[in-house]
Amino acid sequence: MYIFLDESGDLGFNFDKNNSKYFCITLLVCHDSNTFFSFKTAIRRTLVEKLNQKKTKNKISELKGSNTTAAIKQYFYRQLEKFSHQNWGIYSIVVDKVHLYSQISDVIEPHRLYNLLCHEIIDKVDFSFSDKHIQLIVDKCKGKRERSVFDYFLKTNLEPKLPLNVSLNILHELSHNNFGLQAVDLFCYGIVRKHALSDLGWYEAFSSRIIEEIRWQPKLK
Template sequence: MYIYIDESGDLGFSSKSTKYFVVAALVTEDKLRIEKCITKVRKERLPTKYKKISELKYHNSNGVVRRRILQCIAKTDSGIAYAVLRKRQVYENLRTKPNILYNFLCGYMIGNIFRKYHINNKVEIIVDRSLTGINREAFDEYVGYRALMSKAEIFDPDYLEIRHVDSAQDKCIQMVDFVVGAIARNYEHEDSSFYEIIDEKVEIALDFFKGKIK
């Protein structure tokens, strides 16, 4: 089992900050099928500028590319989980502790994934190493703890591996970037046009502090 994690938004609280912070996961046992989405889209007729950049990302792609990527993901045998933080509801004493907020969101989401999928064999959690405000050691320790403390079936801690990778070198991390971008747009801009493409793949949706949606 592979769990790919990415984020959208920021954990700042200034007037220029985003209203929401979203972390999302793409869960699959067939990462090759996910990787083929990028390869497939790159082979299609694209504007020249997309053929020159080394990494396709949600923010630097137009609507056509976003739809093609998301439609391809929607056809794969994978699941999507996400947690969204409504930042205006965050307590004042936590607003200066982005690492705690980030680890809690990811850890809570991972715990739900382990319960949902009854994980009892080898699992890799792959994270974009460029994620903002992340303390890798603290992240690995907390997320690992939440995974092991979840109510999943008996799970051997030796089966868990957490890796921080360069997104430019990992096509599946690039895919989850499009997923979390679509989810964030649904909240931040109240535009569900991209989210609707992947809605049926969403198996876990956690809204802080409204509660669990799925």
């Protein structure tokens, strides 16, 4: 099983300084290597056939939700659908930060909130269909200490739920080197656009693949 994790938005709460009003974490869960291969091929074809057709020195190395046109996103999805083996799903958790800020008067620690959201959405994944190895691949955007805390928090909370013969391996990789991270970035962008702007254009293309989509509410005393 391969799980790719990406986020859209930020966890700042100074809305006068252009902090995002929504924050979204999305998982792309591929249940086997054949499914992962279909994503790699679809991303690669899109890059070659749509973005790097001309012989230029400045090659585009990755697909990003924020700077990829709707037409190119749809092209990627059509390439993906050419594969008959489609054993994958999407899980997502969305935070309305303005609403959250109005409910909590204390200082919100970004790393703690991030880890909590990751745990809550990963906890929704059904691991009963996994093989003996689970790889969780996360965009390498945090410092070394933050990555260590993240890994420890998730392993401590998730490993007790896994069979003894199933291993959990957490990897932090750069998105331009990983096609799965590029794919989940496209999906995450579509989900946050739905919540922030009621834009369903790209979202509707893949919405049938969404298994969980949570509008998160904090547990308060």
